[in-house]
Amino acid sequence: MTESNQVNYNNDKIFDLKDFVILVKKHWMIILSMVIISSLFLLYLAIKAKPVYQSSASLMIDRPTRMSSLDQFFGMMGMDREFYPNQIHLLRSHPVARRVVQRIGVDKFLAKERELKWYEKLIPGQAAQDYSQKSADELFAMAVANVRDTLSVSQVKGSGVFNIAFDDYDPFLATLKANALAESYIEEVIESGINAKQRTGESIAKQLPELEKKVTASEQALQAFQKQHKIFLPEGGDELAVQELGQKSARINELKRDKLSLESVYRRIKSVASQPDKLARISALLKKPEVINQKGNFAKAQSLVSELGLIYGSKHPKMKRAVETKRLAQIEYYSILQTTADSIIADYDSIVQEIIYEERGFSSIKGEITSNNELAFEYDALKRDYDYNKQIYSAFLKQSKETDAVKTASVQTINAKVTNKAILPTSPYKPNKKIMLLIGLMVGLLLGLGLAFLLEHFDNTFKSSEEVENKLDVPVIGMIPNISEKDSDVSPALQFIEAPKSAFAESIRTLRTGVLLSLPDHEHKSILVTSTVPSEGKTTIAMNLAHSLSHLGDTILVEADLRRPMVKKNMGSKNQTGLSSLITGESTFANSIVVDIRSKKLHILSSGLIPPNPLELLSSEKFEALLDQLKEKYKFVIIDCAPVMAVSDALVLSQKVDGVLFVIKHESTPSQLVESAVTRLKRISAKVIGVTLNRLKTNKVRYGRYYKYEGNYYGHYGYNSSSKDTSQRSA
Known part of the structure; x- marks a missing residue:
């Protein structure tokens, strides 16, 4: 391949x-x-299984309303997110399950003895149990395991509500367990809280004297340091100095920004000195409100002089008054410009002086802080040690008092209550x-x-033409549909001649075309028809192919299967002479060959009597001479031969013919056998012209749609897939 x-x-x-x-x-x-x-x-x-009932109760659990002093001191509030998962574990815990059994009683968990029905014995786990041989501890452990195995706990999302459900064959017991678990959980929480506080109190009582000694020692060390250095550092003194230092720094930065914004205007004013006309070109001065106002007055005076100049002469009284008004307005405008410029210069000088003053104050405060750093650091270390020891001592002392209060009163730190009690279920859960x-x-x-x-x-059989071509590397030149005996009164070997308008006959014509195209250079064609194993339909293919070729010229069908001949049986011939007697010389050519009554151009040379040595006859020179004589007389020579895997007859005959037509029964013959048979033929250089896929089950494979279409097509033009319909219409 x-x-x-x-x-x-x-x-x-x-x-x-x-x-x-x-x-x-x-x-x-x-x-x-x-x-x-x-x-x-x-x-x-499902019908015979023992019904299971489910009963559930609801329990609301709130987070602790307060925490102990030690928990608050050591920052245990971070454990709050794990509170509800811990409660689920507690609900499923062994101590709570023991409380449930103690509250209900072990006897309630023991199933009543009864004889199982026959169908109950088929269900796994339904065997009757004998409790008489078990001890009280074993029965109690079994009851506790039952509680834990049948319990399911779920939390309502976003709340502290928990659903407690029990499955049991007894609905009454499932209800008892659900209610008992809720109450047992509350008892367990209260009791475990009290026991924990008592154990904590005992531990604290042992540590309090040692903590008190540490507080006293750290306080004495702090007081000795203050007396030795004769200092008094008020609490928060350094913080105030640092705060003041920060304020000074912020003020200096603010003044520097103001100085920077005025610096360019200041330099331009200094460059023009007292020249009013040049001051009027500084945009920063022109933006001042007072300058804008006076500049407007000056512009009005100029506009008035221009208007009167068009009407009056320079010596006219109105003209003189207008010119004088303009002069005064100009003097006032320049005066305001100069005043504004002087004001900016003064502001700039003031900012510079204030920056110098603030920087001196900043340096002074910074020096004071630096000079006290060493003593302050040592003092702070002693102060922190004293404060820490005092806080621990205070927390332990407060916890000790809380523990003493628990001894006299049960304080419930977890608030839990039953919101919905379990009720008796009326129908099974599963x-x-x-x-x-x-x-x-x-x-x-x-x-x-x-x-x-x-x-x-x-399934290693051939199911499609693609599989045949890909595995054998031989083209499929024909696909013959299966003939159902129920739908046909005609033998499959005579389908072509008896039902010429059937789909089967048309598939034989297609096969005939493939055979002719495979041997285009041979005027007289000899074709060997064989298969892998018996019962694949090679004789049916050979006979129908011979009938179809007889329409194109003289054709002879040679029955070379001398071991299980089927041609004579299918043709209904009683002639005892044939190929075997013709080779041995016991009969003549005219006595051995029979002309088919249905087609005058088809001659049949049957096998004759079955010889004891078929292979020797087919390998003889007489048979080869006979075959040459048939090729000269007839246009088509069709030879029906024994299967390849059964005997070696096909291998011998394949060397004497122009081509080999290989027949494969659809979905029947294993592909390994077919591959082995074709390999045998190829090994001796036999020319396999093609494969015919016989007895195709068109209702089971992908060709079904094709043949269904083909049947409709030929039925439209007078063809039918059923030979029974054809024969009836012919009659």
Whole structure:
């Protein structure tokens, strides 16, 4: 097999939806059977299974309203997020389960002895139990295990409400367990809290004297340091100095920003000195409100002089008054410009002086802080040690007082209460018959599909022409549909001649065309028809092919299967002479050959009497001479031969003919045997012109749609797939 064919074959093996539909149609009985069996079995289990009841109670648990002094001091508030998960573990804990059993009683957990029914014995875990040989501790442990195994706890999202549910065969016991667990949890929380505080109090009582000594020692060390250095550092003194230092720094930065904003204007004013006309060009001065106002007055005076100049002369009284007004307005405008410029210069000088003053104050404060750093650090270390020891001592002392209060009164730090008590269930919780039936359907479907895939996987027969061509590297030149005996009164070997308008006959014509195109250079064609094993339909193919070729010229059908001859039987001939007697010389050519009454151009040379040595006869020179004589006389020589894997006759005859037509029965012959047979022929250089896929099950493979279309097509033009209809219409 070539590499390209191997690649194409692998691509064809990719499973797609069409293949899946074909698989389901092919094995639908198996799939349906598995679905029915699985559904009925699970439905039987659901009906016969012992009903289970579920009862549930609701418990609300609030977080602790207060924490102990030590918990607050050591920062245990971070454990709050784990509070509710811890409560779930506590509800499922062994101590709470023991309280439930003690509250209900062990005897309630012991099932009543009774004889099991026959169908209950089929269900796993339904065997009757004998409690008489068990001790009280064992029975108590079994009851505790029952509580823990049948319990389910769930928290309502976003709240402190917990649902406590129990499953049991006894609905009354399930209700008792749900209510008992809620009460037992509350008792366990209270008792464990009291015991923990008592143990904490005992530990604290042992540590208090040592802590008191540490507080006294650290206080004495702090007082000795103050007396030695004769200093008094008030609490927060350094913080105030640092705060003042920060304020000074912020003020200096603010003044520097103001200085920077005025600096460019200051330098321009200094550069023009007392020149009013140049001051009027500084944009920062022109933005001042007073300058803008006076500049407007000056502009009005200028505008008035311009207007009067168009009407009056320079010596006119109105003109003189207007010119004088303009002069005064100009003097006032320049005066305001100069005043504004002087004001900016003064502001700038003031900012510079204030920056110098603030920087001196900043340096002074910084020096004071630096000079006291060493003493301050040592003092702070002693102060921190004293404060820490004092806080620990105070926390332990407060916790000791709280523990003493617990001894006289039960203080519940966790607030838990039952919000909904469990009630007696009226209907079983499971088994759910609908769900089990649905599961049965799904399981049956999966098992059926799995079995179908398994059967398909181990099916090593040929199911399509692509498989044949890819595995054998031989073209498929014919696909012959299966003939059902119910739909046909004609023998399959005579289908072509008796039902010429059937789909079977048309497939024979297609095969004839393939044979002719495979041997285009031979005027007289000799074709050997063989198969892998018996019962693949090679004789049927040979006879129908011979009938079809007889329409194109003189044809002879040679029955060379001298071991199990079927041509004479299918033709209904009683002639005892044939190929064997003709080779041995016991009969003549004219006595051995029979003309078919249905087609005058078809002659038949049957096998004759079965000889004891068929292979020797077929290998003899007389047979070869006879075959040469037949090739000269007839245009087509069709030879029906024994299967390749049965005997060696086909291997011998394949060397004497122009081509070999290989017949494979669809979905019947294992592919390994077929490959071995074709390999034998190729090994001796036999010319295999093609393969015919016989008895094609068109209702099971991908060719079904093609043949259905073909049948409709030929039926429209007078052809029918059923030979019975054809024969009736002919009659």
